[in-house]
Amino acid sequence: xxxxxxxxxxxxxxxxxxxxVILYYIAxxxxxxxxxxxxIVNDMLPGANCGGCGFAGCRALAEAIVxxxxxxxxxxxxGGNDVMKQISEFLGLNSVETEPQIAVVRCQGSKINxxxxxxxxxxxxxxxxxxxxxxxxxxxxxxxGEGDCVRACLFDxxxxxxxxxxxxxxxxxxxxxxxxxxxxxxAIIELRPKGKKDRRIYVSCISKDKGAIARKSCNTACIGxxxxxxxxxxxxxxxxxxxxxxxxxxxxxxxxxxxVCPTSAIIELNFPARKQKTDTEELSEPVKTA
Amino acid sequence: MKTFKLxxxxxxxxxxxxxxPITNLPLPAKVSIPLSQSLGxxxxxxxxxxxxxxxxxxxxxxxxxxxxxxxxxVSGKVVKIDEITDASGYRKPAVIIEVEGDxxxxxxxxxxxxxxxxxxxxxxxxxxxxxxxxVGLGGATFPTHVKLMVPSDKNAEFLIINGVECEPFxxxxxxxxxxxxxEIIIGIRILMIALNVNKAFIGIENNKPDAIAHLTGxxxxxxNISVVALKVKYPQGGEKQLIKAITGREVPSGKLPIETGCxxxxxxTAYAVYEAVQKSKPLFERVVTVTGxxxxxxxxxxxxxxxxxxxxxxxxxxxxSDTGKVISGGPMMGKAxxxxxVPIVKGTSGIVIVPEKKSHRVNIHNCIRCTRCITVCxxxxxxxxxxxxxxxxxxxxxxxxxxxxxMECGSCQYTCPSGRPLLDYMRLGKGKVGNIIRNRIKx
Numbered sequence: 265x266x267x268x269x270x271x272x273x274x275x276x277x278x279x280x281x282x283x284x285v286i287l288y289y290i291a292x293x294x295x296x297x298x299x300x301x302x303x304i305v306n307d308m309l310p311g312a313n314c315g316g317c318g319f320a321g322c323r324a325l326a327e328a329i330v331x332x333x334x335x336x337x338x339x340x341x342x343g344g345n346d347v348m349k350q351i352s353e354f355l356g357l358n359s360v361e362t363e364p365q366i367a368v369v370r371c372q373g374s375k376i377n378x379x380x381x382x383x384x385x386x387x388x389x390x391x392x393x394x395x396x397x398x399x400x401x402x403x404x405x406x407x408x409g410e411g412d413c414v415r416a417c418l419f420d421x422x423x424x425x426x427x428x429x430x431x432x433x434x435x436x437x438x439x440x441x442x443x444x445x446x447x448x449x450x451a452i453i454e455l456r457p458k459g460k461k462d463r464r465i466y467v468s469c470i471s472k473d474k475g476a477i478a479r480k481s482c483n484t485a486c487i488g489x490x491x492x493x494x495x496x497x498x499x500x501x502x503x504x505x506x507x508x509x510x511x512x513x514x515x516x517x518x519x520x521x522x523x524v525c526p527t528s529a530i531i532e533l534n535f536p537a538r539k540q541k542t543d544t545e546e547l548s549e550p551v552k553t554a
Numbered sequence: 555m556k557t558f559k560l561x562x563x564x565x566x567x568x569x570x571x572x573x574x575p576i577t578n579l580p581l582p583a584k585v586s587i588p589l590s591q592s593l594g595x596x597x598x599x600x601x602x603x604x605x606x607x608x609x610x611x612x613x614x615x616x617x618x619x620x621x622x623x624x625x626x627x628v629s630g631k632v633v634k635i636d637e638i639t640d641a642s643g644y645r646k647p648a649v650i651i652e653v654e655g656d657x658x659x660x661x662x663x664x665x666x667x668x669x670x671x672x673x674x675x676x677x678x679x680x681x682x683x684x685x686x687x688x689v690g691l692g693g694a695t696f697p698t699h700v701k702l703m704v705p706s707d708k709n710a711e712f713l714i715i716n717g718v719e720c721e722p723f724x725x726x727x728x729x730x731x732x733x734x735x736x737e738i739i740i741g742i743r744i745l746m747i748a749l750n751v752n753k754a755f756i757g758i759e760n761n762k763p764d765a766i767a768h769l770t771g772x773x774x775x776x777x778n779i780s781v782v783a784l785k786v787k788y789p790q791g792g793e794k795q796l797i798k799a800i801t802g803r804e805v806p807s808g809k810l811p812i813e814t815g816c817x818x819x820x821x822x823t824a825y826a827v828y829e830a831v832q833k834s835k836p837l838f839e840r841v842v843t844v845t846g847x848x849x850x851x852x853x854x855x856x857x858x859x860x861x862x863x864x865x866x867x868x869x870x871x872x873x874x875s876d877t878g879k880v881i882s883g884g885p886m887m888g889k890a891x892x893x894x895x896v897p898i899v900k901g902t903s904g905i906v907i908v909p910e911k912k913s914h915r916v917n918i919h920n921c922i923r924c925t926r927c928i929t930v931c932x933x934x935x936x937x938x939x940x941x942x943x944x945x946x947x948x949x950x951x952x953x954x955x956x957x958x959x960x961m962e963c964g965s966c967q968y969t970c971p972s973g974r975p976l977l978d979y980m981r982l983g984k985g986k987v988g989n990i991i992r993n994r995i996k997x
Contacts, residue, residue, distance in 0.1 A: 381892070381893075382643075382890075382892050385914060385915040386915075386975055386978045387975035387978035387979055387982070389945075389978070389979075389982060391982055391985075391986075392978050392979070392981065392982040395981065395982060395985055396642065396978075396981075397642040397643045397644075397892055398639075398642060398643025398644050398645075398892065399643065402639075402643055402892065402893075404643065404644050404645060473645070477645075
């Protein structure tokens with residue numbers, strides 16, 4: 265009996281030692297020499313693995329940064345300038361400051377602005393709704409409201425507003441990873457610079473239809489009238505295929521284009537309220553006294 | 555009685571227009587003829603704004619290998635070449651013609667006499683079919699001349715004529731078989747010459763005993779054409795199911811029917827081939843069933859291509875006030891229209907009016923793992939799995955599970971007790987996987 269136990273112990277010991285020797289030899293022979301900086305840079309990154317940088321995950325970006333020693337191309341949109349600065353200090357590289365970006369939804373075809381003419385009852389998927397038909401309002405460029413962008417967002421930064429049927433982006437949560445941009449089958453969502461004091465002006469429509477047709481399905485469509493182009497003193501607005509586009513790099517946020525747009529297709533965000541016009545004050549006065 | 559083995563469903567037939575003879579509809583005031591009416595590349599317009607065209611005049615030419623010619627369906631003036639809304643709501647180019655009189659091209663033989671003698675050679679027949687814009691009228695609108703050009707390494711043995719019409723409600727093929735049987739048989743003989751085959755079968759479901767009897771009587775004198783009565787089961791009208799039902803052969807995954815030595819054509823196509831080859835008449839009109847239980851006067855109409863749908867509905871008694879949905883095609887595979895102004899195209903086999911209370915989908919519940927969708931799939935796929943893979947964006951796995959073999963018959967969604975949108979996801983998955991495959995070939 266005791267002999268059997270002894271034999272088993274000895275056999276296992278021999279086996280263990282042999283395996284240890286083999287494993288040690290293999291570990292030495294096939295050692296992967298990795299830059300220890302990769303782990304440190306990886307720890308600095310947010311760890312969201314969103315793929316917004318264009319790499320498979322945070323570690324892949326860390327490897328690329330350490331390997332290339334160039335911070336002008338590889339960037340983490342989630343961490344932003346703070347994280348990139350931290351990494352650049354650690355690696356002793358020059359960091360390039362970039363303006364933070366944010367996702368904007370370029371459609372105002374809400375249930376009121378673009379009333380439904382048909383009813384879609386198919387699968388809850390923008391990609392399928394896009395494949396099946398032009399959409400409930402009849403606008404073949406507009407938001408379908410089935411929420412592919414919501415499902416793509418890893419940061420809960422985008423939701424569908426039940427009352428309008430359009431997505432809303434939360435400024436404080438959006439990290440500009442671009443997942444929603446890729447998910448949208450109609451390319452409605454665009455990444456734009458966040459702007460000074462979060463102020464942004466953009467054309468909230470991507471309809472390339474001629475004015476009359478665009479207007480038929482949506483009250484707030486860009487009709488390609490070109491008034492904003494004429495109004496802009498900085499040459500920031502271009503008109504192509506019946507659609508105006510404001511170049512965020514040239515735009516000085518003067519808000520003149522917003523005022524002239526006949527369909528309110530141009531949106532201004534986070535600006536202080538405009539000075540009220542005198543006639544509206546006059547109108548409101550009797551109400552106060554009464 | 556023969557049928558295909560795997561899967562299938564039995565939707566209620568509702569063939570309420572089966573005894574309504576084909577009536578010729580008066581010409582509409584204006585037609586919009588879309589430039590993309592068949593599978594493949596859109597055709598290039600040959601006429602300009604203001605041009606005066608005759609009925610049957612070539613107005614757009616198919617230029618790539620898979621594309622077809624389009625002819626004017628009326629005589630009159632081209633008002634504009636513009637984008638119009640198609641059945642799905644997207645804007646597509648079309649030629650819009652204002653009707654003035656009805657002057658046909660001189661080349662068209664308008665006599666009522668049936669021309670039985672076939673004088674043309676194989677090449678001449680295919681050329682004529684191509685020139686006169688004949689496409690498959692079963693619904694997929696594959697250009698017929700391409701189908702007839704069998705690759706040299708393949709051998710066509712049988713011609714199968716599809717008179718199944720397994721879609722509920724639709725009766726256009728049924729009426730055609732009763733009223734134009736002699737012409738159809740000549741069309742079949744022409745197709746047999748073009749394909750160089752010695753045997754043709756006409757497959758008809760046994761819910762049309764009158765058509766079976768009529769065609770059997772007429773084909774008695776031709777030894778090599780036989781009528782096959784088939785047990786009623788949807789989707790027997792599917793190419794692969796029909797081949798299986800008649801010959802017992804199975805089309806391999808991802809391959810064309812020619813692999814089994816069979817070429818399938820619709821009865822409507824056979825009739826169009828007769829008219830094109832024997833009468834030099836281009837494909838500019840077709841039989842459309844306008845039906846629905848709420849319609850006061852449903853029927854089968856001979857309609858010029860490009861007529862608006864509401865014009866047809868008007869002639870069938872007007873749109874009932876309780877209408878919830880108008881479907882182009884049959885209720886199983888057809889497409890709900892986004893507007894009634896869309897034109898009839900070569901592939902429109904029927905217009906089905908559905909009342910409001912029957913036009914909505916049932917509420918979606920969780921999958922109860924009953925596997926009914928797998929039981930009814932005529933291809934032998936697992937729709938529940940494929941829908942899940944697509945929803946999870948696992949397209950590579952979906953491809954391995956043969957998603958591209960799905961023919962979108964809708965049996966899975968029809969039978970699902972939980973009302974799950976299985977077909978929607980299958981179609982989405984097919985689109986995505988198709989893109990992946992195309993990109994792979996390109997690179």
